[in-house]
Amino acid sequence: MPVQLAIALTHLLSRKRQTLVSLTGIVLGVAFFLAVSSLMRGSEGDFIKRLIDNSPHITVSDEYRQAQRQPASERWPTGAVELRRVKPLTEVRGIRGHPRALAYIESLPGLRAAPVLVGSVVLTFAGRIEGVTLNGIVPDKMKQVSTIEDKMIEGSLEQLAANPNGIVIGAGLARKFGLAMGSVVNAASPGGEVRTLKVVGIFRTGNANYDDMQTFALLKRAQGLLDRPNRINRIVIQLSDPYAAREVASIIERGIGYKAVSWLEASEDLMSVLLVRNLIMYSVVSAILVVAAFGIYNTVSTIVMEKIHDIAILKSMGFHARDIRLIFLTEGVILGLIGSLFGLTLGLGLMALLARVELKPPGATELVFLPIYWGYEQYLLAAGFAMASAIGAAWLPARKAGRVQPVVILRGMG
Amino acid sequence: MNPAGREGSPPMLTAERLGRVLPGEVPVTLVQDISLTIDRGEFVAIMGPSGSGKSSLLYLLGLLDTPTAGRILLDGRDTSGYGEDELATTRLRQLGFVFQFHFLLAEFSALDNVLLPMRRLGALDEGSAQRRAGALLAQLGLDGQAHKRPHQLSGGQRQRVAIARALANDPPIILADEPTGNLDSHAAANVRQILRDLTRELGKTVIAVTHDLTFASAADRQIGIVDGRIDPHWRA
Ligand SMILES: Nc1ncnc2c1ncn2[C@@H]1O[C@H](COP(=O)(O)OP(=O)(O)OP(=O)(O)O)[C@@H](O)[C@H]1O
Ligand SMILES: [Mg+2]
Numbered sequence: 001m002p003v004q005l006a007i008a009l010t011h012l013l014s015r016k017r018q019t020l021v022s023l024t025g026i027v028l029g030v031a032f033f034l035a036v037s038s039l040m041r042g043s044e045g046d047f048i049k050r051l052i053d054n055s056p057h058i059t060v061s062d063e064y065r066q067a068q069r070q071p072a073s074e075r076w077p078t079g080a081v082e083l084r085r086v087k088p089l090t091e092v093r094g095i096r097g098h099p100r101a102l103a104y105i106e107s108l109p110g111l112r113a114a115p116v117l118v119g120s121v122v123l124t125f126a127g128r129i130e131g132v133t134l135n136g137i138v139p140d141k142m143k144q145v146s147t148i149e150d151k152m153i154e155g156s157l158e159q160l161a162a163n164p165n166g167i168v169i170g171a172g173l174a175r176k177f178g179l180a181m182g183s184v185v186n187a188a189s190p191g192g193e194v195r196t197l198k199v200v201g202i203f204r205t206g207n208a209n210y211d212d213m214q215t216f217a218l219l220k221r222a223q224g225l226l227d228r229p230n231r232i233n234r235i236v237i238q239l240s241d242p243y244a245a246r247e248v249a250s251i252i253e254r255g256i257g258y259k260a261v262s263w264l265e266a267s268e269d270l271m272s273v274l275l276v277r278n279l280i281m282y283s284v285v286s287a288i289l290v291v292a293a294f295g296i297y298n299t300v301s302t303i304v305m306e307k308i309h310d311i312a313i314l315k316s317m318g319f320h321a322r323d324i325r326l327i328f329l330t331e332g333v334i335l336g337l338i339g340s341l342f343g344l345t346l347g348l349g350l351m352a353l354l355a356r357v358e359l360k361p362p363g364a365t366e367l368v369f370l371p372i373y374w375g376y377e378q379y380l381l382a383a384g385f386a387m388a389s390a391i392g393a394a395w396l397p398a399r400k401a402g403r404v405q406p407v408v409i410l411r412g413m414g
Numbered sequence: 415m416n417p418a419g420r421e422g423s424p425p426m427l428t429a430e431r432l433g434r435v436l437p438g439e440v441p442v443t444l445v446q447d448i449s450l451t452i453d454r455g456e457f458v459a460i461m462g463p464s465g466s467g468k469s470s471l472l473y474l475l476g477l478l479d480t481p482t483a484g485r486i487l488l489d490g491r492d493t494s495g496y497g498e499d500e501l502a503t504t505r506l507r508q509l510g511f512v513f514q515f516h517f518l519l520a521e522f523s524a525l526d527n528v529l530l531p532m533r534r535l536g537a538l539d540e541g542s543a544q545r546r547a548g549a550l551l552a553q554l555g556l557d558g559q560a561h562k563r564p565h566q567l568s569g570g571q572r573q574r575v576a577i578a579r580a581l582a583n584d585p586p587i588i589l590a591d592e593p594t595g596n597l598d599s600h601a602a603a604n605v606r607q608i609l610r611d612l613t614r615e616l617g618k619t620v621i622a623v624t625h626d627l628t629f630a631s632a633a634d635r636q637i638g639i640v641d642g643r644i645d646p647h648w649r650a
Binding site: 002010011309310312315316 | 526533
């Protein structure tokens with residue numbers, strides 16, 4: 001054992017109580033760091049997973065990212081004449097040439113795509129009226145890009161194929177309207193078309209808004225009801241690798257011209273909220289470790305003052321200033337190491353406890369376990385930060401100890 | 415003529431017109447204009463009234479303090495250009511200190527205290543260092559005391575442990591500041607004899623500050639310090 005380490009150990013042991021108190025600070029700091037970080041990261045992961053599972057990875061819509069250029073400016077790109085008040089041709093909305101677009105998208109690797117026509121309809125049943133979103137789908141394709149089929153509590157999407165006048169609704173809407181399997185509702189489009197549809201399936205996603213608002217019917221039926229024959233206005237895409245969404249979206253956008261929005265882009269504001277939340281969380285838990293570091297500073301400073309004669313004698317013996325610094329830095333390292341070790345253990349215990357807590361998040365309809373993130377990098381982060389603050393805290397008294405002039409102390413001793 | 419002084423080799427320690435002034439609003443002169451030469455194997459006693467600057471001179475000679483005037487030659491080498499690390503290394507290899515108060519590390523056993531400088535220097539492996547430390551303690555009559563902590567030892571025993579520690583790295587020079595100042599006459603005689611033997615048997619150079627006339631008379635030479643200067647006429 002290096003002599004500096006041996007001396008450092010005797011110093012810490014000579015001040016057992018104070019050593020223990022400063023250790024406790026680090027232990028609690030690290031444990032709290034872990035518990036909070038695992039919870040925040042866990043809920044973040046859970047949130048993103050829901051986002052990835054329940055929303056399309058890429059949505060192609062019947063919009064362009066840039067406004068279409070006017071024919072006149074196409075014709076004279078360098079012309080100085082500006083035509084104002086040109087009203088673009090009123091066009092039938094929808095993705096033009098969608099079979100070709102769909103074929104192009106499906107030719108790309110690692111994805112599944114489904115055509116959808118989305119529109120608003122008004123449902124009436126037993127005197128109640130409610131505006132909902134109607135998704136015209138091809139059940140076989142939809143099943144591949146959405147988890148909705150897994151969320152069915154009664155019936156299935158398949159039944160739409162067998163029953164062209166069928167509609168699949170959410171559990172929330174069913175409860176509000178008092179609808180059950182086989183019930184018949186009237187659906188009216190903004191254009192005035194009215195159809196009678198029979199409930200052939202009920203789903204529950206756990207997201208109250210979704211369960212209240214979204215309904216599904218056959219694409220052909222929706223095209224008829226919304227008076228958009230042979231049109232679709234969405235292509236919903238699911239990727240094998242959700243994190244490739246941004247790239248794939250831009251490839252698709254370049255390929256077919258229509259706007260393709262990845263889930264990352266669609267939830268950019270949420271992502272930045274998550275980032276800010278993480279920043280705040282890590283600042284707070286780090287602040288706790290910084291406070292704990294004051295305990296170490298206090299302990300090491302006390303030892304330096306108490307052992308000032310030992311420092312003088314060691315220096316007179318021929319110990320260098322850096323040997324003396326090393327002794328007190330080692331004390332910080334020992335406190336940091338032991339504190340991190342016990343802190344990680346306690347933190348893991350807390351995480352295991354938290355993982356067993358069940359609660360009902362707002363907007364959800366079922367009890368869920370608290371999501372806990374178990375990733376190893378947060379242990380490294382907690383221990384690393386604890387070590388850094390411990391060494392930082394020991395550095396100041398260590399530097400002071402290294403500067404002790406033995407003669408000054410010896411003179412004082414007479 | 416000194417028996418251990420070899421022809422042609424430089425003196426062990428030379429001080430040339432040493433001065434040390436403590437800076438401050440009222441600068442304090444600790445020592446001034448001190449020139450002396452000490453040979454190998456010499457036992458020198460530094461004497462003088464209280465507050466005359468004996469300890470200050472010893473700290474300068476032991477490279478613990480830096481002079482504000484003059485220079486010190488150690489074995490012929492000028493030390494005035496040395497940096498802090500070089501001074502520390504020189505202390506570690508060439509100089510051993512014994513103080514009035516023993517200054518042992520309280521948490522370490524006698525043996526471990528003696529081992530400290532050896533472990534720092536690292537010239538010996540742990541086994542050899544342990545054997546040497548044990549032998550040094552035995553030579554100083556501390557056979558059974560090696561594993562006792564300082565508070566379990568008497569004043570004289572502690573001072574002998576301190577001497578063993580000063581000898582640990584086998585330095586040619588031992589500096590002692592009132593090594594018997596805190597001991598009863600019996601223990602003082604013992605320590606005096608040990609320091610005397612260091613010069614006779616091991617050829618060490620011993621420079622000791624003392625108030626004790628018996629101690630001083632055992633030395634080869636007495637140097638009187640009055641008001642920070644050498645006083646050739648000084649008599650206790
Ligand atoms: N830090 C200081 N500030 C001011 N004066 C000091 C300081 N340290 C020492 N002195 C003075 O310097 C002089 C020399 O002190 P030193 O300790 O060398 O004397 P000494 O001969 O060893 O005395 P003693 O026999 O009592 O040990 C004394 O007069 C002392 O008061
Ligand atoms: Mg003195």
